[in-house]
Amino acid sequence: MPFHYTQFGAVLMVDIVGFSQMTSTASSKGDVGAEMLSSQIGAYFDLAIRIIEYHGGDVVKFLGDALLVVFQADPVCDDHQTDDSNNLTPMDSPTTEEPAAASRRSKVTVRKAVECGLELLARLSNYRIYLSEKEFSRKLSGPSVDENGQITGSGFGGNDDGSYNNFFPSNVNQSGNSNSQWNNTYTNASVISGNGSIGASSFLSVPINRPNSNGNHNNNHNNGITTRRSSNITPEDLLEDSFELQLHMAMSAGPISNIIIGDIGLENGLDNLLLQTTGRLEYAICGEQMSTIDDALGMARAGELTITAAAWSFVNPTAYPWYEERRHCFILKNIQSANDDPLLRRIRNDKLLNTSVESNPHYYKYINKSAIHRLILYPDNTFPAQFRTVTILFVSLGDVKPWTREGLDTCQKAIYQVHKVTSEYEGFIQQFAVDDKGATLLCAFGLPYPRSHEREAVFAAKSAWVIRRRLLAEGIHGFKISLATGVIFTSMIGNEFRRDPAIVGDTIVIAVRILKFDYATESVVCDDATKEACTSDHDGLCEFEEMGEEFVKGKMQRIRIWRLVHFGAKKQIRRPDDILVDETIGYEPERERVAQFIKTWEKEPDKNTILVAGPRGSGKSMFYQQICHIADRNDYNVCSAASAEVEKNTEYYLCKFLLLGLFDIMQKREIPYAGRTHLDLGIAFGQANYESQNLTPTTMASTIISGGPDESVAGTPCSANSFYSPIGSYFGPSVRSSMVSSSPWDLSTYITKLQSLINVSLQKMGEGDEMMHMLHDIIAALSSDNSAPVMNDRDDQMLADFIVRMLNYASSFVKIIVMFEDVQWTDNKSLHIIQVIHERCPAVLVVIFSRPQRDYGSNPLHGLTGHAKHLEIALEGLKRREIELALLKTFEDKNVTRINPAVIELVQEKTKGNPKFVKNMTTMLKDFCFVNIVDGELLTTGKESIQTPSYKNMEEMLVKQDRKKMILMQYDRMTARFQDFLKIASCLGQQFSLAEVAAIRPLETMLGVPEPGRSFPTMISDLDMFRFLSLATEQLMNVQFSDNVSMNTLYMFSSESTAKDIYESIPYEERVGYHLTMGQFYEAFLEPAQFSDLLPLITRHYLKTDHTEKKIKYLMAISAFDLKSNMLSDATQSLTELIQILDTVRGATNLVSQEDLADIYGMKGEALSKRMRIEEAEPALLDSLARYGVHWPKNSQQWKMALFVEKTKFIFHYHGGTTPGLVLPGKSVKAKVDARTQVTLQRIIRVLGCLQNIYFWKTEPNAAMLSTLYTLNYSRRLGLPSGEQTVSLGRYAILNYFKGNHHTCREYMQKARLANEAGEGTEGMLPSMQGYVEYCEGHRERAHAYLSEAINESKSFGVVSNLATYYRSVTLKCSYRMWEGSFNVHPEDSALLRAMSAVAIQNGDSEGETLFAIPTLANLLLQDRLRDAESWVVLIERFILPKARLMNRLVMHGMLSYYYAKMGQFNKTRIYATLLSERISDQGVAAHPFPLMSCAFVVMAIFVLLDSASPSLVNSPVDPLLASDTELILRPVIQCLSQDPFQPVSECFMTLADSIRCFILQGAHHQREGYQKLLRDWERSRSQTQGIQFVQAYYLSKLGQYADVAEEKDGFYSEAYVLFKRMSMDPTDWLTDPSPNWQPPFVAELPLPEFSVPTPS
Secondary structure, three states: OOOOEEEEEEEEEEEEEEEHHHHHHHHHHHHHHHHHHHHHHHHHEEEEEHHHOOOEEEEEEOOOEEEEEEEEEEOOOOOOOOOOOOOOOOOOOOOOOHHHHHHHHHHHHHHOOOOHHHHHHHHHOOOOEOOOOOHHHHHOOOOEEEEOOOOOOOOOOOOOOOOOOOOOOOHHHHHHHHOOOOOOOOOOOOOOOOOOOOOOOOOOOOOOOOOOOOEEEOOOEEEOOOOOOOOOOOHHHHHHOOOEEEEEEEEEEEEEEEEEEEEEEOOOOOOOOOOOOEEEEEEEEEOOOHHHHHHHHHHHOEEEEEEEHHHHOOOOOOOOOOEEOOOOOEEEEEEOOOOOOOOOOOOOOOOOOOOOOOOOOOHHHHHHHHHHHHHOOOOOOOOOOOOEEEEEEEOOOOOOOOOOOEEEEEEEEHHHHHHHHHHHHHOOOEEEEEEEOOOOEEEOOOOOOOOOOOOOHHHHHHHHHHHHHHHOOOOOOOOOOOOEEEEEEEEEOOOOOOEEEEEEEEEHHHHHHHHHHHHHEOOEEEEEHHHHHHOOOOOEEEEEEEEEEOOOOOOOOOOEEEEEEOOOOOOOOHHHHHHHHHHOOOOOHHHHHHHHHEEEHOOOOOOOEEEEEEEOOOOOOHHHHHHHHHHHHHEEEEEEEEHHHHHHHHOOOHHHHHHHHHHHOOOOOOOEEEEEEEHHHHHHHHHHHHHHHOOOOHHHHHHOOOOOHHOOOOOOOOOOOEEEEEHHHHOOOOHHHHHHHOOOOOOOOOOHHHHHHHHHHHHOOOHHHHHHHHHHHHHHOOOOOOOOOOOOOOHHHHHHHHHHHHHHHHHHOOOEEEEEHHHHHHHHHHHHHHHHHHHOOOEEEEEEEEHHHHHOOOOOOOHHHHHOOEEEEEEOOOHHHHHHHHHHOOOOHHHOOOOOOHHHHHHHHHHHHHHHHHHHHHHHHHHHEEEEEEOEEEOOOOHHHHHHHHHHHHHHHHHOOHHHHHHHHHHOOHHHEEEHHHHHHHHHHOEEEEHHHHHOOOOOHHHOOOOOOOOHHHHHHHOOOOOOEOOOOOOOOOOOOOOOOOOHOOEEEEEEHHHHHHHOOHHHHHHHHHHHHHHHHHHEEEEEEHHHHHHHHHHHHHHHOOHHHHHEEEEHHHHHHHHHHHEEEEEHHHHHHHHHHHHHOOHHHHHHHHHHHHHHHHHHHHHHOOOOOHHHHHHHHHHHHHHOOOOOOOOOHHHHHHHHHHHHHHHHHHHOOOOOOOOOOOOOOOOOOHHHHHHHHHHHHHHHHHHHHHHHOOOOOHHHHHHHHHHHHHHHOOHHHHHHHHHHHHHHHHHHHHOOOEEEEEEHHHHHHHHHHHOOOOOHHHHHHHEEEEEEEOOOOHHHHHHHHHHHOEEEEEEOOOOHHHHHHHHHHHHHHHHHHHHHHHHHHHHHHHHHHHHHHHHOHHHHHHHHHHHHHHHHHHHOOOHHHHHHHHHHHHHHHHHHHHHHHHHHHHHHHHHHHOOOHHHHHHHHHHHHHHHHHOOOOOOOOHHHHHHHHHHHHHHHHHHHHHHOOOOOOOOOHHHHHHHHHHHHHHHHHHHHHOOOHHHHHHHHHHHHHHHHOOEEEEEEEHHHHHHHHHHHHHHHOOOHHHHHHHHHHHHHHHHHHHHHHHHHHHHHHHHHHHHHOOHOOOOOOOOOOOOOOOOOOOOOOOOOEEOOO
């Protein structure tokens, strides 16, 4: 090393425009986007490489979105080979040839390059690429068969053109069996060589794409598969997901130096390369010509080739008469017309390609260890494309000229040091290149590898810092180092001629472009993402300096740039004052055990140890803080030291901080001096120097000798303060170098900080000077840059003795607790020190904080834990009870006393029990209003809120660490076979059995054959080092898939996110194959008894495939099953997905009949209507009817005709006796039609029944009547009685009641009741309607009984199955109780409201939550509890009102108008009252209390307005505007009240509203007239409203208020007073102006209300 060879050549730089934008779009699509990008770009580069090969060029480097191509003579293989020892030897220059021959050769070479460039422009410029998921899914749908029975397409199982074969040459020969379909014209041009050789495989003909009308080339081929676009992909889809790639190129020619640099390393095979840190080679080309290519490329526009003057001198200008001269360069544009002629490979010297790979193991060293790792995992070279979050390390060597001997030596030194450092910190050199940016090294941290890390950015920063120091030490100057963190795309691209494990992404571009600034010289700069990733854990490893924001090429916004000024842990003395212990939550029993253990240790110290073990984020820091506070309260001394993952291979890393902590303790005045020694003079001098400057180990950084020039960036001193001091200020290179140079020992001359610390410690212990020399050298050696300090066994023993002596001496005077954090990263020598402290320092309490050792290999702490004085705390996240207590504490100001289990499960799922996250989430739930508080119980607001943007923002704030990256890091560390097992398991879902996994692949293939005495579960337990799996605690289904008990063992993933992250990393085609296999596997076990278990599984797996017929079949089956089982949410989701397939997949509608389509839409409408999503249900139901041939009226004339015809039919047949009657017990009724028609009619009747419910709820009487008549007439045609017919009779009765036909109503209601009792169940709908009629008739108790019956019948096995009945009955019952004034004293009815809210949340139904809010707020307003009502008003105005339907919106307008009137905000009162009056006429008559309630509250609001105008309106002027507005409001309100069937109440409020017209006018006679209206109606209303106490009390209060005779006023007020007291309401809120002599009557005290007001969050 290094290798160098120079000859004439032409260099072509091919740059792709539009690549970065396409990569960003694909990244947003996740792992599927990676596969899309891989397939499309793979085809693009495959074609480019074939064109280059055709013209005799070689792709030297894949430079992100560019190709570096060289054209030069092939080397003479016989003359230039490796020597017998497989060491590379430089080749001599070729034999001198005649000048004329050399000139001809040079011209031919340049001509090849020019023709190649023009061919690339013609074929690959204006190249359109599609990233449509539909298109990608269609291409992967598997092979299709044409009309001749021939396979016309294939999946991505391995591209026939060879582009998915190994880029190791040994496998290239497999492409000889190619059967690609590039225009179906292929020519096998060469013979494959023997086994183990690199054969020049068949070169396939390259297709020519004809340009379209715009001159663009469509990508009609992909990976050897001709694209067949389906009609379901719209032009909008293609436009949105398509990108047009452009090319611009530059070319130069001249002497080209071919170099190979790097580290040869050892001659190990493929497997050992993953373990050793040596062995990495890089090939590159360079020369003076490379420096001119950048300017030339900048001049080239899209579709142009720029040729430098040096290269143009070899070109015949007459061959390209269209050339253009531009700034000393020559431009050739793309003017070639495409043709269909294939490109056949020209003959090249293939001798080198035929070299056996096994002949030289150095071949493996041209790719990095990540690529080798993937080749081992995927021997068939199908490793998936991925988007990975990585940190890019970019090293620019500045103006180095590698084609010179001096420059080549510099590059060799640089790559050797960079490889050594990156290997040590487990990063990878991606490539070395010499391009327009000079000599550069691209490294990556975070690529797939078994030793990936939690924080790759920290490893990259450490590597950059060490590389900087080592380059300076090598005498290399002018270099620049940059870091950038973000998402990159990694995939294998190329074909049998050239492959590369490429990485591409905007992150690489940023890393390159932030190097252009001068302050990056000999420094390390980084972007904002890297700085945040390095400092997120606040461990003080990295110190940055902000350099400001800068514009870089290709970015619209400025980029903030940081400079790394120091890397290395700092001494940190944690102060308990900085810790908020009062905010800690959870682990109370464990914390109490720790406190008691420390008390025991204080009394009887005896080698006590504490181990706190738990995964990341489980709360270990909480115990650290607790121990700090205990020490602070009891004057204990704490000495802490923390390990770091990035320093896990650094020997004695933990001991550095341990020593600094011990030095701090030794300086304390409580520890006396043991006595003077003969070194008194020197010690005294040292001590005097130490004390005279008032120096302590935390202040000497700024006052005594610094750690040397290498400890910080030049000109940027390291910061130091009282809490943080650079470790280098104690253990710097300058310390050791000064001591080595001092001979003999001169203490007075070489007093340093380290000497002072050691001197004081030795002096206090009474040690002699014989230890000074050795201790100083040993401790100073720890600061060396080498991760393995040069220390022998004697040094190790002396260091351990010194630490033990200090601890034992200090602990004899003070109590000492030594705490070690993150011990899982600790090196072996530091672990030995911990063990020695435990064994030899009995008075010291050793506290260890560690991750679970099982996750990190063997258990090195066994010697510390296996004794009697040990306490072990295992943390696995907060349990449900602890989360509940945290929620109660957070919501204690909201009077929360109970937490609904759904809330606890939500918090536990999102936080995984992390105490910090639990605390944050409880606060966020409160702030973001994602919960309701009902009667002291905390409830969630439903499933729909989970999808809101604010909730997703909350999740992003909650979990800041990259969970997916952590899972994939651990997954990379698994064995290849167990990775296969986990991949298959992740396709099966959260829970699976071994038999199900074995259905896809035998367990012996993945796990191996169990040894005697072992089983598969035992092997899984051993392989699952990160505990991804656990034994299932609950069996989710009752199907056994194997007779072998062991194979039926059930497992589950530790979290759903783990399974999801692994699943998303599986290639699309592989996933599809797994799902198809499992669908067929479950089908074999499908029987009616297993429908509930297997139907969801079969459907789920087929939905992940492209088997459209199976998708439709099982979606229909599971939808019908879910609908029958009242799993309405699941049925809705399945039907929505089914309809989407029918609408989007080409030919899908041909797989189902029209009746099936009608049934699908009918089921969707039924499911939605039962969930009260009536706006969505109505169009689906009407669509279903239309497909059945039932046409709905579209204009008024059709409505009139349809109503007349259907009503005539019904009356004629009903009175004729042909309508289906009651079925007597023991008898059966046969249908009047055949079986097929019977099924159709039954489906139509179900659809019409759902439409009835919708139109009754929407208060549309005509539509309700027509759907009712349709149902009755179709039931007559069917000839069979049904529940829908019974409900229709009841609804027909209600509609007649609305019209005043009470006798007809009673007749049909009686018929319906008899049918209901005979067994034609209505799920409570008929009793609900009867309850309404009975209440209107004044039979209150009977009405309540019917409503209770309806509520019970609406449930099946305790679960609400008919939401419409349930909501209507609960709302009616609670509203009636409110008018009666007895809502507060009927706790069972108030409990109904809470139950209704819970049902609504469970079903994700906002209608139920609305119906819960309206009665609750109404009752609070009637109780005059305005303060309690405030939160409900806010909830309604902000969240409920904007999306409410008309009837609900109107009642909320009425309530809000009354609320704001009571609050004195009269403008808002007028606004809401006006809104109600404008729309109330749009509302029809309904069997519902809300229309009446809305009018009542508006009337009451206007009375409040009148009262506020003047206490007495006899002679007071009235605002004319108020009078005019009031009349406009009252007119539609009175009209609505006159139509409402609930006459006892509606007539009372109609009279009150009519009297307002008098009260609002000026003059006593108008007031008297209004009073007389009220008085005349009272006698009739008194009897009708008997028992409706609130209406009576309110009416009486208005009679008393406007009575002009004192005796009458007192009488009315007395009656009202008694009624209000009976209702437990404060009469003074309603009786506003009693006579001065009036005395309230005595009323016995009633029990306090049992109703507690619900309060929303």
